[in-house]
Amino acid sequence: MRIATWNVNSLNARLERAIEWVGLLQPDVLCLQETKLADDAFPHEAFAALGYESVHNGEGRWNGVAIVSRVGLSDTRPGFADGGAPDPDARIVWATCGGIRVASCYVPNGRTLDDDHYQYKLAWLDRLHADLDTNATPADDLCVVGDFNIAPDDRDVYDPKVLVGATHGSQAERDRLAALLDWGLDDVFRDHHEEAGLYTWWDYRGGNFHKRLGMRIDLILTSASLTARSERVLCDRNARKGKDPSDHAPVLLDLSAS
């Protein structure tokens, strides 16, 4: 079973590349972020033609997340179910695919540490934690993936200095990610690769991709049962190359049979 996550930075702009990538990499489950689509604009038919069901949570223009699956798609749920007010942004969708409870997440960027959006980012991560507390247990087959907009540690950024006084590396957001791991999830890419310099996002500006100036901010978090089944975890840098790429590359996880 292959599970992938990809921030496509507009599915309208990326549909042709996304469809091509699905054909090449054959994911069983693909989680998308930043579709920037309203629900009624999501191209369910394009994925159905390849044998995939899909669920989307989007508002149009900004944000938007989806799960695309060829191993079943049930118990779908947009947004949080933590008893709180609805999230003003479309940043999470859940589904059960092939017996695994999957979440596709687009964590708020935060902008700057003195911006209200940073407080929203921290609160959003707290709500994700509460959602897990309310609706899952660490003993489940759980896979929480997406663009976390957090570099978990200094190996995950080309120069730690760029995160001093900035979002993506602040202690408060790293602590919240650590709390999710303490709850019972593993950063399974890191379990497979200890070295620094493996990134999933590169700024469009300045030729940063070709200079290898990136960050690892797209994560696959797995519960212990799935971590035990993880055979390989990769970032497909080829998807960041060529004409009209997203600024993120997909990350994929291969699981052995349960």
Added chain:
DNA sequence: ATGGTCGTTTGACGA
């Protein structure tokens, strides 16, 4: 040289 690029959009704003 304090910018640099994309996507939303058609003027900024978000990332």
